[in-house]
Amino acid sequence: MDTYEKLKSIFGGRVTKASSDLCCYSADGSQIRGRPDFVALPKSTEEVSQVLAFANANKIPVTTRGAGTGLAGGSVPLAGGIVLDMTQMNRILEIDLDNIQVVVEPGVVQDKLNEKLKPYGFFFPPNPGSSATCTVGGQIANNASGMRCVKYGTTKNYVLDLEVVLADGTVINTGSKCLKSSAGYDLSRLFVGSEGTLGVITKAILKIAPLPKSRKLIMVSFKTPELAGQSVSRIFAAGVTPSACEILDKTSIQVLTKLDPNVVLPKDGDVILFEVDGSKNAVDESADMLAAACKDIASSVLVTGDPVKMKEIWDARSLLGAAVSKMDPTKTRIYVGEDLGVPIKKLPEMLAKVYEIADDVGLLPMIYGHIGDGTIHVGQFIDVLDEKEWEKLNEAADRLHLAAIELGGTVSSEHGIGAARGMYLEKQCGPAFNVMKDIKKSLDPNGILNPGKLGM
Amino acid sequence: MDTYEKLKSIFGGRVTKASSDLCCYSADGSQIRGRPDFVALPKSTEEVSQVLAFANANKIPVTTRGAGTGLAGGSVPLAGGIVLDMTQMNRILEIDLDNIQVVVEPGVVQDKLNEKLKPYGFFFPPNPGSSATCTVGGQIANNASGMRCVKYGTTKNYVLDLEVVLADGTVINTGSKCLKSSAGYDLSRLFVGSEGTLGVITKAILKIAPLPKSRKLIMVSFKTPELAGQSVSRIFAAGVTPSACEILDKTSIQVLTKLDPNVVLPKDGDVILFEVDGSKNAVDESADMLAAACKDIASSVLVTGDPVKMKEIWDARSLLGAAVSKMDPTKTRIYVGEDLGVPIKKLPEMLAKVYEIADDVGLLPMIYGHIGDGTIHVGQFIDVLDEKEWEKLNEAADRLHLAAIELGGTVSSEHGIGAARGMYLEKQCGPAFNVMKDIKKSLDPNGILNPGKLGM
Numbered sequence: 070m071d072t073y074e075k076l077k078s079i080f081g082g083r084v085t086k087a088s089s090d091l092c093c094y095s096a097d098g099s100q101i102r103g104r105p106d107f108v109a110l111p112k113s114t115e116e117v118s119q120v121l122a123f124a125n126a127n128k129i130p131v132t133t134r135g136a137g138t139g140l141a142g143g144s145v146p147l148a149g150g151i152v153l154d155m156t157q158m159n160r161i162l163e164i165d166l167d168n169i170q171v172v173v174e175p176g177v178v179q180d181k182l183n184e185k186l187k188p189y190g191f192f193f194p195p196n197p198g199s200s201a202t203c204t205v206g207g208q209i210a211n212n213a214s215g216m217r218c219v220k221y222g223t224t225k226n227y228v229l230d231l232e233v234v235l236a237d238g239t240v241i242n243t244g245s246k247c248l249k250s251s252a253g254y255d256l257s258r259l260f261v262g263s264e265g266t267l268g269v270i271t272k273a274i275l276k277i278a279p280l281p282k283s284r285k286l287i288m289v290s291f292k293t294p295e296l297a298g299q300s301v302s303r304i305f306a307a308g309v310t311p312s313a314c315e316i317l318d319k320t321s322i323q324v325l326t327k328l329d330p331n332v333v334l335p336k337d338g339d340v341i342l343f344e345v346d347g348s349k350n351a352v353d354e355s356a357d358m359l360a361a362a363c364k365d366i367a368s369s370v371l372v373t374g375d376p377v378k379m380k381e382i383w384d385a386r387s388l389l390g391a392a393v394s395k396m397d398p399t400k401t402r403i404y405v406g407e408d409l410g411v412p413i414k415k416l417p418e419m420l421a422k423v424y425e426i427a428d429d430v431g432l433l434p435m436i437y438g439h440i441g442d443g444t445i446h447v448g449q450f451i452d453v454l455d456e457k458e459w460e461k462l463n464e465a466a467d468r469l470h471l472a473a474i475e476l477g478g479t480v481s482s483e484h485g486i487g488a489a490r491g492m493y494l495e496k497q498c499g500p501a502f503n504v505m506k507d508i509k510k511s512l513d514p515n516g517i518l519n520p521g522k523l524g525m
Numbered sequence: 526m527d528t529y530e531k532l533k534s535i536f537g538g539r540v541t542k543a544s545s546d547l548c549c550y551s552a553d554g555s556q557i558r559g560r561p562d563f564v565a566l567p568k569s570t571e572e573v574s575q576v577l578a579f580a581n582a583n584k585i586p587v588t589t590r591g592a593g594t595g596l597a598g599g600s601v602p603l604a605g606g607i608v609l610d611m612t613q614m615n616r617i618l619e620i621d622l623d624n625i626q627v628v629v630e631p632g633v634v635q636d637k638l639n640e641k642l643k644p645y646g647f648f649f650p651p652n653p654g655s656s657a658t659c660t661v662g663g664q665i666a667n668n669a670s671g672m673r674c675v676k677y678g679t680t681k682n683y684v685l686d687l688e689v690v691l692a693d694g695t696v697i698n699t700g701s702k703c704l705k706s707s708a709g710y711d712l713s714r715l716f717v718g719s720e721g722t723l724g725v726i727t728k729a730i731l732k733i734a735p736l737p738k739s740r741k742l743i744m745v746s747f748k749t750p751e752l753a754g755q756s757v758s759r760i761f762a763a764g765v766t767p768s769a770c771e772i773l774d775k776t777s778i779q780v781l782t783k784l785d786p787n788v789v790l791p792k793d794g795d796v797i798l799f800e801v802d803g804s805k806n807a808v809d810e811s812a813d814m815l816a817a818a819c820k821d822i823a824s825s826v827l828v829t830g831d832p833v834k835m836k837e838i839w840d841a842r843s844l845l846g847a848a849v850s851k852m853d854p855t856k857t858r859i860y861v862g863e864d865l866g867v868p869i870k871k872l873p874e875m876l877a878k879v880y881e882i883a884d885d886v887g888l889l890p891m892i893y894g895h896i897g898d899g900t901i902h903v904g905q906f907i908d909v910l911d912e913k914e915w916e917k918l919n920e921a922a923d924r925l926h927l928a929a930i931e932l933g934g935t936v937s938s939e940h941g942i943g944a945a946r947g948m949y950l951e952k953q954c955g956p957a958f959n960v961m962k963d964i965k966k967s968l969d970p971n972g973i974l975n976p977g978k979l980g981m
Contacts, residue, residue: 167758167870190762212707223705225714226682241957246868248898249679250935251668251718252942253950253979254961258681258714262707279764302623306646308735308804348764348814351807358804412702414623442704479706486708494709501697504968505710511967512960523709 072129076109076151079119083110083157094134094152098199099404101142101488103521105132105152112157114232114240114271121269122238124151124517132519133265135176135207138199140404141487143211143264147521153269155206161185162272168246170229171277175206175270191277194221197483206270211485212262219441220312220346221278223483225261232272233260236513246274259508264485265519267512281312281346285356286379288342288371289363290335294318296366297339298416301440304343307362309355313344314441318420321389321435328392333381335369341440342386389437389448400450405489406466409445409473410482416440422472423447429468430461444482471496491524528585532565532607535575539566539613550590550608554655555860557598557944559977561588561608568613570688570696570727577725578694580607580973588975589721591632591663594655596860597943599667599720603977609725611662617641618728624702626685627733631662631726647733650677653939662726667941668718675897676768676802677734679939681717688728689716692969702730715964720941721975723968737768737802741812742835744798744827745819746791750774752822753795754872757896760799763818765811769800770897774876777845777891784848789837791825797896798842845893845904856906861945862922865901865929866938872899878928879903885924886917900938927952947980 076084085091086107095104111117124131130150137144146152159176166189173182179200183192196215197203203213209231214223230244243256260267291297297316304311317325317340325332334340345355352374360370373379411419420436423445427434435448447469451458470480470493480486480493495502502524509516509525516525532540541547542563551560567573580587586606593600602608615632622645629638635656639648653659653669663669665687670679686700699712716723747753753772760767773781773796781788790796801811808830816826829835867875876892879901883890891904903925907914926936926949936942936949951958958980965972965981972981 165870166762168868169758169761190764212711214705214707218705222682223707225711226678235960239956239959241960242955243957245935246870246933247866247935247938248869249670249674249900249938250866251679251864251939252935252937252946252953253718253958254723254964255668255681255714255718256957256960258711259964262709262711267710279762282764302625305625306622306735308646308738347807348810350810351803354804354806408707410703410706412624413704414621414702444705477702479701479703479708481708482703482705483707490708497708499698500695501699501712502709503695504691504697504712507967508710508964511963 072127073107075123076107076120079116080109080111083112084108094154095145097137097139097142097144099140099142099487099489101145103145103147104149105146106149108152108154110154110157114234117153117234117269117271118238118240120151120153121234121236125237125515128515128517130520131517133210133269135204136178136202138203139207139211139487140407140484141481141489143485143487143522144207145488147488156204158271164189166191169277170246170274172272172274173205174272175204175209177205179203179205179208186277187280190280192280193227193275194278195224195227205273209261209270209273210264214483216313216315216439219314219439220310225258227276228257228261228273229276230274231257231260231270233268233270235268236515236518244274264487264522266509266522266525267518283349283352284344284346284379285352285372285374286342286344286382287356287359288335288340288382290338290340290368291366292338292368294339294420295417297341297440298413299366300341300363301413303362304359307358309345309359309362311343311359311441312346313342314439315342315386316340316436316438316440317342317386318436320433321437324392324396324435325385325388328388328395332385334385337368342382389435399452401453402448402450403462405462406469407446407448408481408484409447409469409478410443411445411473411476411478413443415476415478416443419445419473419476419478423469426465426468426472430465432461432465443478486523488522491522494524528583529563531579532563532576535572536565536567539568540564550610551601553593553595553598553600555596555598555943555945557601559601559603560605561602562605564608564610566610566613570690573609573690573725573727574694574696576607576609577690577692581693581971584971584973586976587973589666589725591660592634592658594659595663595667595943596863596940597937597945599941599943599978600663601944603944612660614727620645622647625733626702626730628728628730629661630728631660631665633661635659635661635664642733643736646736648736649683649731650734651680651683661729665717665726665729666720670939672769672771672895675770675895676766681714683732684713684717684729685732686730687713687716687726689724689726691724692971692974700730720943720978722965722978722981723974739805739808740800740802740835741808741828741830742798742800742838743812743815744791744796744838746794746796746824747822748794748824750795750876751873753797753896754869755822756797756819757869759818760815763814765801765815765818767799767815767897768802769798770895771798771842772796772892772894772896773842774892776889777893780848780852780891781841781844784844784851788841790841793824798838845891853906855908857909858904858906859918861918862905862925863903864937864940865903865925865934866899867901867929867932867934869899871932871934872896872901875901875929875932875934879925882921882924882928886921888917888921899934942979944978947978950980
C-alpha cells in the first residue's frame with residue numbers, strides 16, 4: 070500500500086497532501102522552513118500507534134506539531150514525510166481536584182485549560198508568552214515556561230505522567246497519578262523537552278496549583294544593569310520568591326517612551342518588574358520585604374496592589390515587540406539568538422556582552438527577559454529584504470550563543486533547540502551530547518522521529 | 526595485571542580485600558546481603574574514571590555506596606566485584622549564594638551541608654529521615670525525600686548539574702549552573718533516582734533555598750482515616766501548601782500512649798501533624814487558613830507556634846520506631862513493603878487495604894507517612910528467629926506492593942527500588958520498563974554498574 074492510501078485507511082478524511090495545506094505546515098514562529106509530504110490529524114492514541122508502526126517499518130519521517138508557535142523550528146518537517154497535527158486531540162479528560170491534577174490530551178490550548186480550571190480556583194502555572202494559542206503537548210515537548218517560572222517552575226515540574234507512542238507504535242506510560250515516586254528511571258522527565266524526537270505524546274497527567282488570592286507589583290529602577298542583577302540575589306537571600314521578575318533595559322524603555330511619552334515606566338535606567346502572589350497577608354509582607362531588600366541600590370521603588378495600575382504596567386511591558394515594529398515599519402523581528410540563559414551571577418556580564426556584540430555588528434538590541442532565572446531574551450530587528458542585515462543578524466546570533474556557552478550558560482532557556490540551535494548543543498553539552506545521541510538511537514533506531522532536530 | 530594490583534595502582538592504600546572490611550560493605554539498612562570482592566575509596570573523579578574504564582574492559586561489577594543507609598539494598602553488591610565507597614569525596618566545593626546554589630562532592634553528609642549553610646540563612650531542603658548520616662550522592666541516586674517534600678519537592682527538584690562517570694570511564698556533565706534550560710534531553714533527571722545503574726556521580730550542583738523565618742504546627746485528629754485523607758485535599762484547595770503533613774494512625778498513637786500515657790498526642794483517632802513555614806505573617810495566615818479548612822471534619826485542632834511545644838510533638842512522632850521495639854523486645858522492624866505511594870484520593874482505600882492484609886496474615890501494622898504526597902510507610906515487626914513470621918511478613922509485603930500497583934500507585938515513593946522491589950517494577954511500569962532496560966543497555970552495555978538492581 071502506498072503511504073497516502075495507508076494514511077487514508079488510518080485517518081479517513083483527516084489526511085491531506087494538497088499543496089495549499091502542506092504550505093501551512095512548513096513553518097513555525099521561526100525562520101526555519103521545511104515541507105511535509107502528508108499531514109494527518111489523529112483523534113486517538115490508537116491512530117498514532119498505527120501510523121508510527123507503519124512509518125517505522127517504512128522509514129518515513131514523522132514530525133509532531135501542536136499549534137506551531139515554536140521559535141526554533143521544532144515542529145517543522147525538515148526531511149519531509151508525515152506531519153502529525155495534534156490539535157484535534159484536545160480534550161480535557163478529567164479535572165481531578167482531590168489529586169490536584171488534570172488529565173489532558175496534547176492538543177489542549179494552555180489558556181483554554183486555565184479557563185476551565187478557574188471556576189475551581191486552580192490553574193496550570195507554566196505560562197509561555199504564546200499561552201493564548203500554544204498547546205499543552207507543545208509546551209511539554211519544549212519544557213516551555215515563562216514569566217512566572219521563577220516561583221512556579223517550568224513545565225517539567227508539573228508532568229506526573231505521559232502516555233507516549235514510541236517509534237515502533239508501542240504505547241507506554243512514563244509515570245502515574247502519584248505525586249511522587251522513586252521507582253526506576255524518570256522517563257517523564259526524559260520525554261519533557263525531547264521535542265518530538267523520542268516519541269509522540271498522546272496524553273498527560275499534569276499537577277495544577279491553587280490560584281493565588283492576591284498579587285502586588287513592585288517596579289524598581291536601577292542606574293546600571295549590574296545593580297539590577299544584584300537585586301535579584303538580594304531578594305532571594307531575603308527569603309522572597311517573586312512570582313515574576315522581568316527586566317526591561319534602557320533601550321526597551323526608550324523605545325516604549327518614544328511610542329508613548331506618558332508610558333508608566335521609570336525613565337531613569339534599567340527597570341525590573343517584580344510580582345509577588347499568594348494569600349493577602351503573605352503578599353503584603355513579601356512586597357515590603359522585597360522593596361526593603363532593593364532600596365539601597367535602587368533609583369526608584371514603586372509598590373502597588375491596585376489592579377488598574379498593575380494592568381497598565383504589564384500592558385506597557387507586553388507592548389514591547391509591537392512598539393519596535395511601529396517605530397520602523399521596514400524592520401521585522403527575527404527569532405535567532407533570542408533565548409539565552411546564564412547563571413544569575415553572570416547576568417551583568419552577559420548583558421554587557423549583548424551590547425558589545427550588537428555594537429560590533431551594527432544592530433540595536435532590545436533586552437528583556439526573566440532575570441530571576443537567568444533568561445535573557447534579545448530582540449533583534451532587521452529589514453528582511455536587506456541581505457547585509459541578515460548577515461549581521463546571523464553573525465550576532467552566532468556570537469551571542471557562543472558567549473552564553475562561554476559563561477556557563479545555555480543557548481536555550483525556554484524556547485527549545487529545534488533546528489535553529491542544533492549546531493550549538495554539542496559545544497554546550499560536551500560528551501553528554503553523545504549520551505543524548507545514544508538514547509535517541511536506542512529509542513528511535515530508524516531515526517524517523519523529527520529528524521534533523523537537536524543537532525542529531 | 527590482576528584486579529587487586531590494578532586497584533592499588535589507582536587508589537594506593539585506599540583499597541581493601543580484607544574479610545573484616547568486606548563484611549561491613551555487605552549490607553545496608555534493608556535485609557538484602559551481598560559481599561564485594563574489593564572496596565575502594567576514591568578521592569577524585571579521575572580515580573573513578575580509571576577504575577570504571579578498567580572494570581568495564583574486564584566486566585567487573587561496580588557498586589557505588591554512600592553511607593549505606595538505603596532501605597532497599599541499592600548499595601549492596603549482589604554480584605560481588607568492586608564497591609566504591611564515596612564517603613572520602615566529601616568536600617563542599619563552593620557555596621555560591623549569588624546563584625543560590627552549592628557545588629558538592631557526593632560524599633557530603635546532608636546534615637553537615639545544612640550546618641554549613643545555616644549561617645548564610647540557606648538550606649538544602651530534601652530531608653530523608655537519615656539526614657544525620659546519609660550522603661548527598663545517595664540522596665541523588667535514590668531521588669530521596671522526606672517529611673518536607675510536600676512543599677519543597679524531592680531531590681530531583683534541586684539538581685542543576687551532575688558530574689557523572691559513565692561505565693567506560695567517560696566523564697560528563699548533565700547540566701550547568703543555569704536555573705533553567707531547554708537544551709536537549711534532561712540527563713540530570715535521568716541520573717537522579719537511577720541508583721548507580723547508569724554511572725557514578727562525582728560532583729553535583731544543587732539549588733538551595735532560604736531558611737524559613739517562622740514555623741507553626743497544627744495538630745488535627747480525625748474520627749476515621751477517610752476524614753484524615755479528605756483534609757489534605759481541602760487544605761490544598763484552600764491554597765495552603767504545608768511544609769509537612771504527617772499521618773499517625775490509631776495503632777501508632779496507641780503504641781506511643783502505652784509507652785508514655787502522657788504523650789502529647791490526641792488519643793481520639795487518626796492524627797495529622799501539619800506544619801507551615803515561611804515569613805511570620807504568612808505563617809500565621811496559613812496556620813489559620815489550614816485550621817479553618819479542617820475544622821468541619823476534625824475531632825480536635827491545636828495550633829501552636831511555641832518552639833518547646835512543637836519540639837515535644839515532633840519528638841513524640843519520631844519515637845515511633847523505638848516505641849514498638851520497647852513494647853516487645855523480641856520484635857524487630859523489617860523494611861519490606863514499607864514505602865508505598867498512591868494518588869492522594871486513593872489514600873483511604875490504601876489504608877483500608879493495609880489493615881485488611883495485616884489482619885489476614887496476622888501481623889500488626891503501624892502506619893505513618895507523608896500523607897500530603899501520598900506516601901504510606903508501613904511498619905511491620907516480627908521475631909526474626911521465627912521462620913513463620915518471616916513468611917507472614919513476606920506475604921504481607923507482596924500483597925501490599927500489588928495493592929499499591931492496583932490502585933495506580935508506586936512500590937517506592939522515596940526509598941528506591943534496589944534489590945528489594947525489582948520484581949515489581951515491570952508490573953508497575955508496563956512496557957515503559959523495556960524503555961528503561963534499553964536505556965540501561967545503551968549506557969552500560971557490559972552491565973557492570975550495580976547489577977541485579979531495578980529488576981534488571
